[in-house]
Amino acid sequence: MSSAIPSISHSAAPVVRVPPPMAMLAELTHRCPLACPYCSNPVGLTPGDEELSTEEWIGVFSQAADLGVLHLHLSGGEPAARRDLVELTRAAVSLGLYTNLITSGVGLTEARINDLAGAGLDHVQLSIQGVSPEGADRIAGYRGGYERKMAVANWVAATGIPLTVNAVCHRQNMGEIDGMIELAIRLGARRIEVATVQFHGWAERNKAALLPTREQVERATRTVAAAREKYQGVLVVDYVPADYYSKYPKACMGGWGRVGLNVTPSGRVLPCHAAETIPSLTFQTVREGTLSEIWYESDAFNAYRGDAWMPEPCRSCERKHIDFGGCRCQAMALAGDARATDPVCIRSPLRERLTRETNQLSATPSATLHYRGR
Numbered sequence: 001m002s003s004a005i006p007s008i009s010h011s012a013a014p015v016v017r018v019p020p021p022m023a024m025l026a027e028l029t030h031r032c033p034l035a036c037p038y039c040s041n042p043v044g045l046t047p048g049d050e051e052l053s054t055e056e057w058i059g060v061f062s063q064a065a066d067l068g069v070l071h072l073h074l075s076g077g078e079p080a081a082r083r084d085l086v087e088l089t090r091a092a093v094s095l096g097l098y099t100n101l102i103t104s105g106v107g108l109t110e111a112r113i114n115d116l117a118g119a120g121l122d123h124v125q126l127s128i129q130g131v132s133p134e135g136a137d138r139i140a141g142y143r144g145g146y147e148r149k150m151a152v153a154n155w156v157a158a159t160g161i162p163l164t165v166n167a168v169c170h171r172q173n174m175g176e177i178d179g180m181i182e183l184a185i186r187l188g189a190r191r192i193e194v195a196t197v198q199f200h201g202w203a204e205r206n207k208a209a210l211l212p213t214r215e216q217v218e219r220a221t222r223t224v225a226a227a228r229e230k231y232q233g234v235l236v237v238d239y240v241p242a243d244y245y246s247k248y249p250k251a252c253m254g255g256w257g258r259v260g261l262n263v264t265p266s267g268r269v270l271p272c273h274a275a276e277t278i279p280s281l282t283f284q285t286v287r288e289g290t291l292s293e294i295w296y297e298s299d300a301f302n303a304y305r306g307d308a309w310m311p312e313p314c315r316s317c318e319r320k321h322i323d324f325g326g327c328r329c330q331a332m333a334l335a336g337d338a339r340a341t342d343p344v345c346i347r348s349p350l351r352e353r354l355t356r357e358t359n360q361l362s363a364t365p366s367a368t369l370h371y372r373g374r
């Protein structure tokens, strides 16, 4: 009911009414044994000794539940790197949160998965990097990772916890989408998310090696469409298409500060994982304010709510409540201005330049992968 939706005010914008967040992504740690060159963690990783304690995380989960969050994504880095993962999961479940573990699988044992099941974990998302051990381990920068993932998928299946497979696709594995979909079925997954790499964090550094060609992207789209038909009722195939070859941008995060929030390992609260790339914004931590204060009242969360902040052509565009002007972090990265129309949009004055640069880069790829730090 609209009367239950608090109003927030912002110095530069009129009052915008927002509902509570539906989902929270808890980046429990940035530590990870893998070194994926497309990792969405920031290039400046949070060291382990700056992470929130067990008690602090449970306090954040409790605030989230009170605020109205329904879905809690336990992520990282590799969340299994936290020794208290089972304890955190149990606490979140007891607060009534739906818990989804987003994992590379490395660091999970059969016993630990059984403990997570016992704690009430609702869902597992397991990443894969390719269909062959050699290829997948090369991309992940971790020998033996593929075999471990296969074992983890079997252990998860044995508990009955529903499994989704996450496959980040890019120039070096885009020809394997068919195989990854078949692999997901063999692993007993109910869903696969085929997500084309987005150029934030470490992926930005690896753009020349990861940017797919237009032909690859078109083939991927056809492959996904065929798989959806072929495996209807067996596997749900979600697809995140390539930004740089799209006509319009995505509704990034369902709109800035509209649907969900991220909490970093040190407790900084962000509207999305890449938001710290916008230098004009200051983000508070859970040690500085409550989740409710940050969600409803902070300048950073209010900066791009509503449409008063939008420049033209977004301001008078009929799609502004569909894509919200695209991704603010992508606008920052490509236009140098977080308020700009996302340069992916065909109505952006920068679209032609982006197309030229994309064609040039995809025609002169680099084979070198710069791996994520550990």
Ligand code: SF4
Pocket: 032, 033, 034, 035, 036, 038, 039, 040, 041, 076, 077, 078, 103, 104, 127, 372
């Ligand atoms: S993308 Fe790769 S390196 Fe980054 S957290 Fe996930 S598994 Fe680790």
Ligand code: SF4
Pocket: 248, 249, 313, 314, 315, 317, 318, 319, 320, 321, 323, 324, 325, 326, 341, 342, 345, 346, 347, 348
């Ligand atoms: S002009 Fe703005 S609102 Fe319209 S489609 Fe492009 S990005 Fe979306």
